[in-house]
Amino acid sequence: MADTPEAIQKAKKLYLLIGMALFVFTVVTVAVATVPWLDFGEHGFDSKDAVIGLLIASCKASLVAFIFMHLNHERKTVYFVILLSAVMGIVLVFLTGWAFTDPIEYGDTVEGDGFYNPVEKTVPE
Amino acid sequence: MDIPYTVTARKDTGLFNSKVGIWLFLASEVMLFGGLFSGYVFLRIYADYPWPERALPIVPGLINTFVLIGSSVTVVFAWAALKMREWRKFQIYMGITIACAGLFMILKGIEYKAKLEHQAVRMDDFAMIEGHAHYAVVDDDGNLAHSDTKLKAKKLGASGAKPFKANAILFEPETIDFSVARAHGPWVEALLEQAGKRKSKLVTTENLFLYGNIEDYAGTEEDPLSTKGREKAESELVAKYAKAEEKIGHEFGESSLYIPSGTELSYNLLKKAREVYVSGRTHNAIVRTAILKENWKRVKAKMPDDKYWIQAPEAKIDAATQLDEQFDAQGKCVAGSKVVSVVSTLSFAMDPPQPIVINRGWVKRPVKAKEGKAELRDDTSFNAGDGEGSAPGLLESPLILAVDAIDLRWMAQKAEEAGKDPAEVIEKSWLFSEENKHHKKYQRIWDNHKERIAVLEENLLKDYGRDKEGNPKRVPTETDRYRITWQDLVHYARANQNEERPLKAGEDGYDDLRPKFWNGFAGPNHKDEEIHKLHAFPELEIPHQKVSLQSMFTPKWNTYYAVYFTITGLHGLHVIGGAIVLGYYLFFSKGLYRRNPEWLANRVEIGGLFWHFVDLVWIFLFPILYLM
Numbered sequence: 001m002a003d004t005p006e007a008i009q010k011a012k013k014l015y016l017l018i019g020m021a022l023f024v025f026t027v028v029t030v031a032v033a034t035v036p037w038l039d040f041g042e043h044g045f046d047s048k049d050a051v052i053g054l055l056i057a058s059c060k061a062s063l064v065a066f067i068f069m070h071l072n073h074e075r076k077t078v079y080f081v082i083l084l085s086a087v088m089g090i091v092l093v094f095l096t097g098w099a100f101t102d103p104i105e106y107g108d109t110v111e112g113d114g115f116y117n118p119v120e121k122t123v124p125e
Numbered sequence: 126m127d128i129p130y131t132v133t134a135r136k137d138t139g140l141f142n143s144k145v146g147i148w149l150f151l152a153s154e155v156m157l158f159g160g161l162f163s164g165y166v167f168l169r170i171y172a173d174y175p176w177p178e179r180a181l182p183i184v185p186g187l188i189n190t191f192v193l194i195g196s197s198v199t200v201v202f203a204w205a206a207l208k209m210r211e212w213r214k215f216q217i218y219m220g221i222t223i224a225c226a227g228l229f230m231i232l233k234g235i236e237y238k239a240k241l242e243h244q245a246v247r248m249d250d251f252a253m254i255e256g257h258a259h260y261a262v263v264d265d266d267g268n269l270a271h272s273d274t275k276l277k278a279k280k281l282g283a284s285g286a287k288p289f290k291a292n293a294i295l296f297e298p299e300t301i302d303f304s305v306a307r308a309h310g311p312w313v314e315a316l317l318e319q320a321g322k323r324k325s326k327l328v329t330t331e332n333l334f335l336y337g338n339i340e341d342y343a344g345t346e347e348d349p350l351s352t353k354g355r356e357k358a359e360s361e362l363v364a365k366y367a368k369a370e371e372k373i374g375h376e377f378g379e380s381s382l383y384i385p386s387g388t389e390l391s392y393n394l395l396k397k398a399r400e401v402y403v404s405g406r407t408h409n410a411i412v413r414t415a416i417l418k419e420n421w422k423r424v425k426a427k428m429p430d431d432k433y434w435i436q437a438p439e440a441k442i443d444a445a446t447q448l449d450e451q452f453d454a455q456g457k458c459v460a461g462s463k464v465v466s467v468v469s470t471l472s473f474a475m476d477p478p479q480p481i482v483i484n485r486g487w488v489k490r491p492v493k494a495k496e497g498k499a500e501l502r503d504d505t506s507f508n509a510g511d512g513e514g515s516a517p518g519l520l521e522s523p524l525i526l527a528v529d530a531i532d533l534r535w536m537a538q539k540a541e542e543a544g545k546d547p548a549e550v551i552e553k554s555w556l557f558s559e560e561n562k563h564h565k566k567y568q569r570i571w572d573n574h575k576e577r578i579a580v581l582e583e584n585l586l587k588d589y590g591r592d593k594e595g596n597p598k599r600v601p602t603e604t605d606r607y608r609i610t611w612q613d614l615v616h617y618a619r620a621n622q623n624e625e626r627p628l629k630a631g632e633d634g635y636d637d638l639r640p641k642f643w644n645g646f647a648g649p650n651h652k653d654e655e656i657h658k659l660h661a662f663p664e665l666e667i668p669h670q671k672v673s674l675q676s677m678f679t680p681k682w683n684t685y686y687a688v689y690f691t692i693t694g695l696h697g698l699h700v701i702g703g704a705i706v707l708g709y710y711l712f713f714s715k716g717l718y719r720r721n722p723e724w725l726a727n728r729v730e731i732g733g734l735f736w737h738f739v740d741l742v743w744i745f746l747f748p749i750l751y752l753m
């Protein structure tokens with residue numbers, strides 16, 4: 001942690017630099033999404049563009065977390081809390097995914113109302 | 126008592142306490158937003174309809190990103206200034222941070238406003254039309270006239286007629302039924318105002334007695350609500366009711382309501398009827414509970430050895446069960462006697478029938494002419510007359526728009542699912558058929574669009590070539606092919622400016638006519654002079670029966686906007702909350718700075734950590750919601 005006046009003066013320069021980097025990264029994200037010759041994968045938006053967009057966002061987020069939020073030199077307690085939240089975050093992502101392994105089979109949609117009809121579907125066998 | 130470890134670090138954690146606190150809080154926030162993001166990802170991946178892709182104008186989001194990043198830099202500078210004991214500099218940096226928060230919310234507000242004014246329609250053939258609704262007005266003959274501005278519409282209407290958004294339904298009812306329990310005040314008032322303007326009255330057509338907990342006549346032939354009861358002379362019934370109320374210590378009218386024939390509708394009348402209704406329901410609930418209790422006692426006595434689930438079917442609420450009357454200390458009947466019938470609907474006749482404008486957002490489900498009925502979400506029901514010469518019910522009420530986007534992706538998807546050629550299905554659809562008054566304009570747009578996509582296909586082939594199997598490496602996307610955006614509409618209108626020799630796709634200078642992403646700050650600008658002159662956003666009249674869903678760009682329109690408003694709304698609340706905390710440090714912490722500057726520095730660091738987190742969430746929100 002920058003605590004002495006000299007260290008803080010030095011850190012301020014770094015903050016400014018990181019701020020600039022974040023601005024540049026933002027421009028790059030928009031460029032990747034809008035300029036045709038920077039379009040990766042297929043023409044138009046596709047999974048590759050999504051991955052690249054999120055990678056740039058992750059870089060930006062890391063810069064904010066490590067420099068602005070001082071995670072580059074923090075105490076063990078803080079790292080533990082963050083690790084915990086990261087694990088729980090990942091669990092949450094897959095928690096939604098588990099809904100798709102739901103063994104209950106739904107009937108056909110009822111024409112017109114757009115809702116699933118939870119009447120059991122009989123499978124001809 | 127002094128709070129420990131506000132300035133110095135605890136030995137075991139190596140941190141001052143509030144830092145542990147904020148990190149635990151941020152950890153919970155990560156999970157909150159993580160859950161929402163994951164919800165978004167799964168909703169999008171498994172959507173079985175075309176997802177709105179890059180649906181928001183980029184510029185406000187881009188500026189907001191810059192604003193938040195800038196404020197993240199200034200908040201960390203404010204902290205550094207405190208560490209250096211430079212109060213003045215701290216004030217300046219913190220001031221800028223809070224100003225940035227304000228700017229962010231203003232831009233967000235502009236964006237939200239544009240969404241709430243933007244009309245979307247899904248037609249029964251899955252064509253999706255976006256645009257701004259015209260203003261309509263009822264003219265002297267009771268027909269609809271419309272124009273693109275409120276002022277122009279007002280001039281077309283009958284004197285005193287109020288222009289309304291042309292996404293409403295025009296209905297001429299013979300009678301209107303109100304749900305006593307659910308009638309919504311503002312809607313009733315709006316209806317009365319309209320009826321008043323068109324010199325029509327809403328009146329009851331028969332003598333009605335509503336009663337709450339007066340049970341003497343309930344269920345008997347003398348019940349004023351039974352057919353026989355209604356035939357009784359009015360004065361006789363009033364006398365009987367007065368007597369019944371006297372018995373329970375009420376003045377006449379305290380727990381009953383007498384509405385003579387010809388009473389005019391007012392919301393106060395409905396409110397009074399609601400009180401009586403509620404008191405009747407309360408009485409019934411008490412009686413039913415008492416009856417059920419009594420029945421259980423009897424059943425248990427009859428079947429002492431059986432389990433309750435075997436006894437249960439025997440223990441019915443039987444309204445005919447006579448119980449001894451029970452009175453509470455005030456002499457009020459709490460149990461006994463019978464269940465009373467309660468009046469839940471009041472019917473009023475419209476005299477004479479006049480067209481009523483019903484906001485499309487108020488109706489429960491699409492109104493069909495043949496049903497002769499329009500049901501509102503508060504259970505109010507507008508009914509057409511059934512005889513000849515009576516009120517016709519639904520009048521012609523097209524949805525009139527200045528169209529700024531045509532989305533045929535869903536229609537194309539449905540066509541492909543059915544094994545048909547999407548282009549063929551699209552060209553045969555209502556939008557391009559002669560049934561559409563303006564079909565020529567739309568055919569022209571579609572032809573322009575097809576030309577441009579053909580040139581795009583050609584160019585992609587030329588630039589990227591074919592893969593090993595001989596297929597083009599890059600092809601226009603479904604969105605390119607089947608979604609005509611507002612930029613496309615302006616582009617084609619500009620190219621067609623010279624009617625004799627319109628500019629063709631692929632010609633020199635054609636691509637330069639296309640608006641860039643920084644044009645149209647918060648979306649298509651209908652007030653733009655050039656767009657007006659070119660008629661770039663053409664008019665469309667969608668017949669009422671063709672509309673299967675209409676909405677503003679709100680959560681109702683699709684899942685994307687539901688997610689958009691949820692996450693950005695929650696993020697916005699974080700911005701406001703953060704700004705309040707940082708504002709407190711700026712405006713109310715001079716004293717603390719004098720006493721213990723290090724403590725204030727620590728506080729600002731904590732507030733700053735939260736502020737960085739708010740920035741961090743936006744760093745992900747911007748590409749996900751604006752660029753993908």
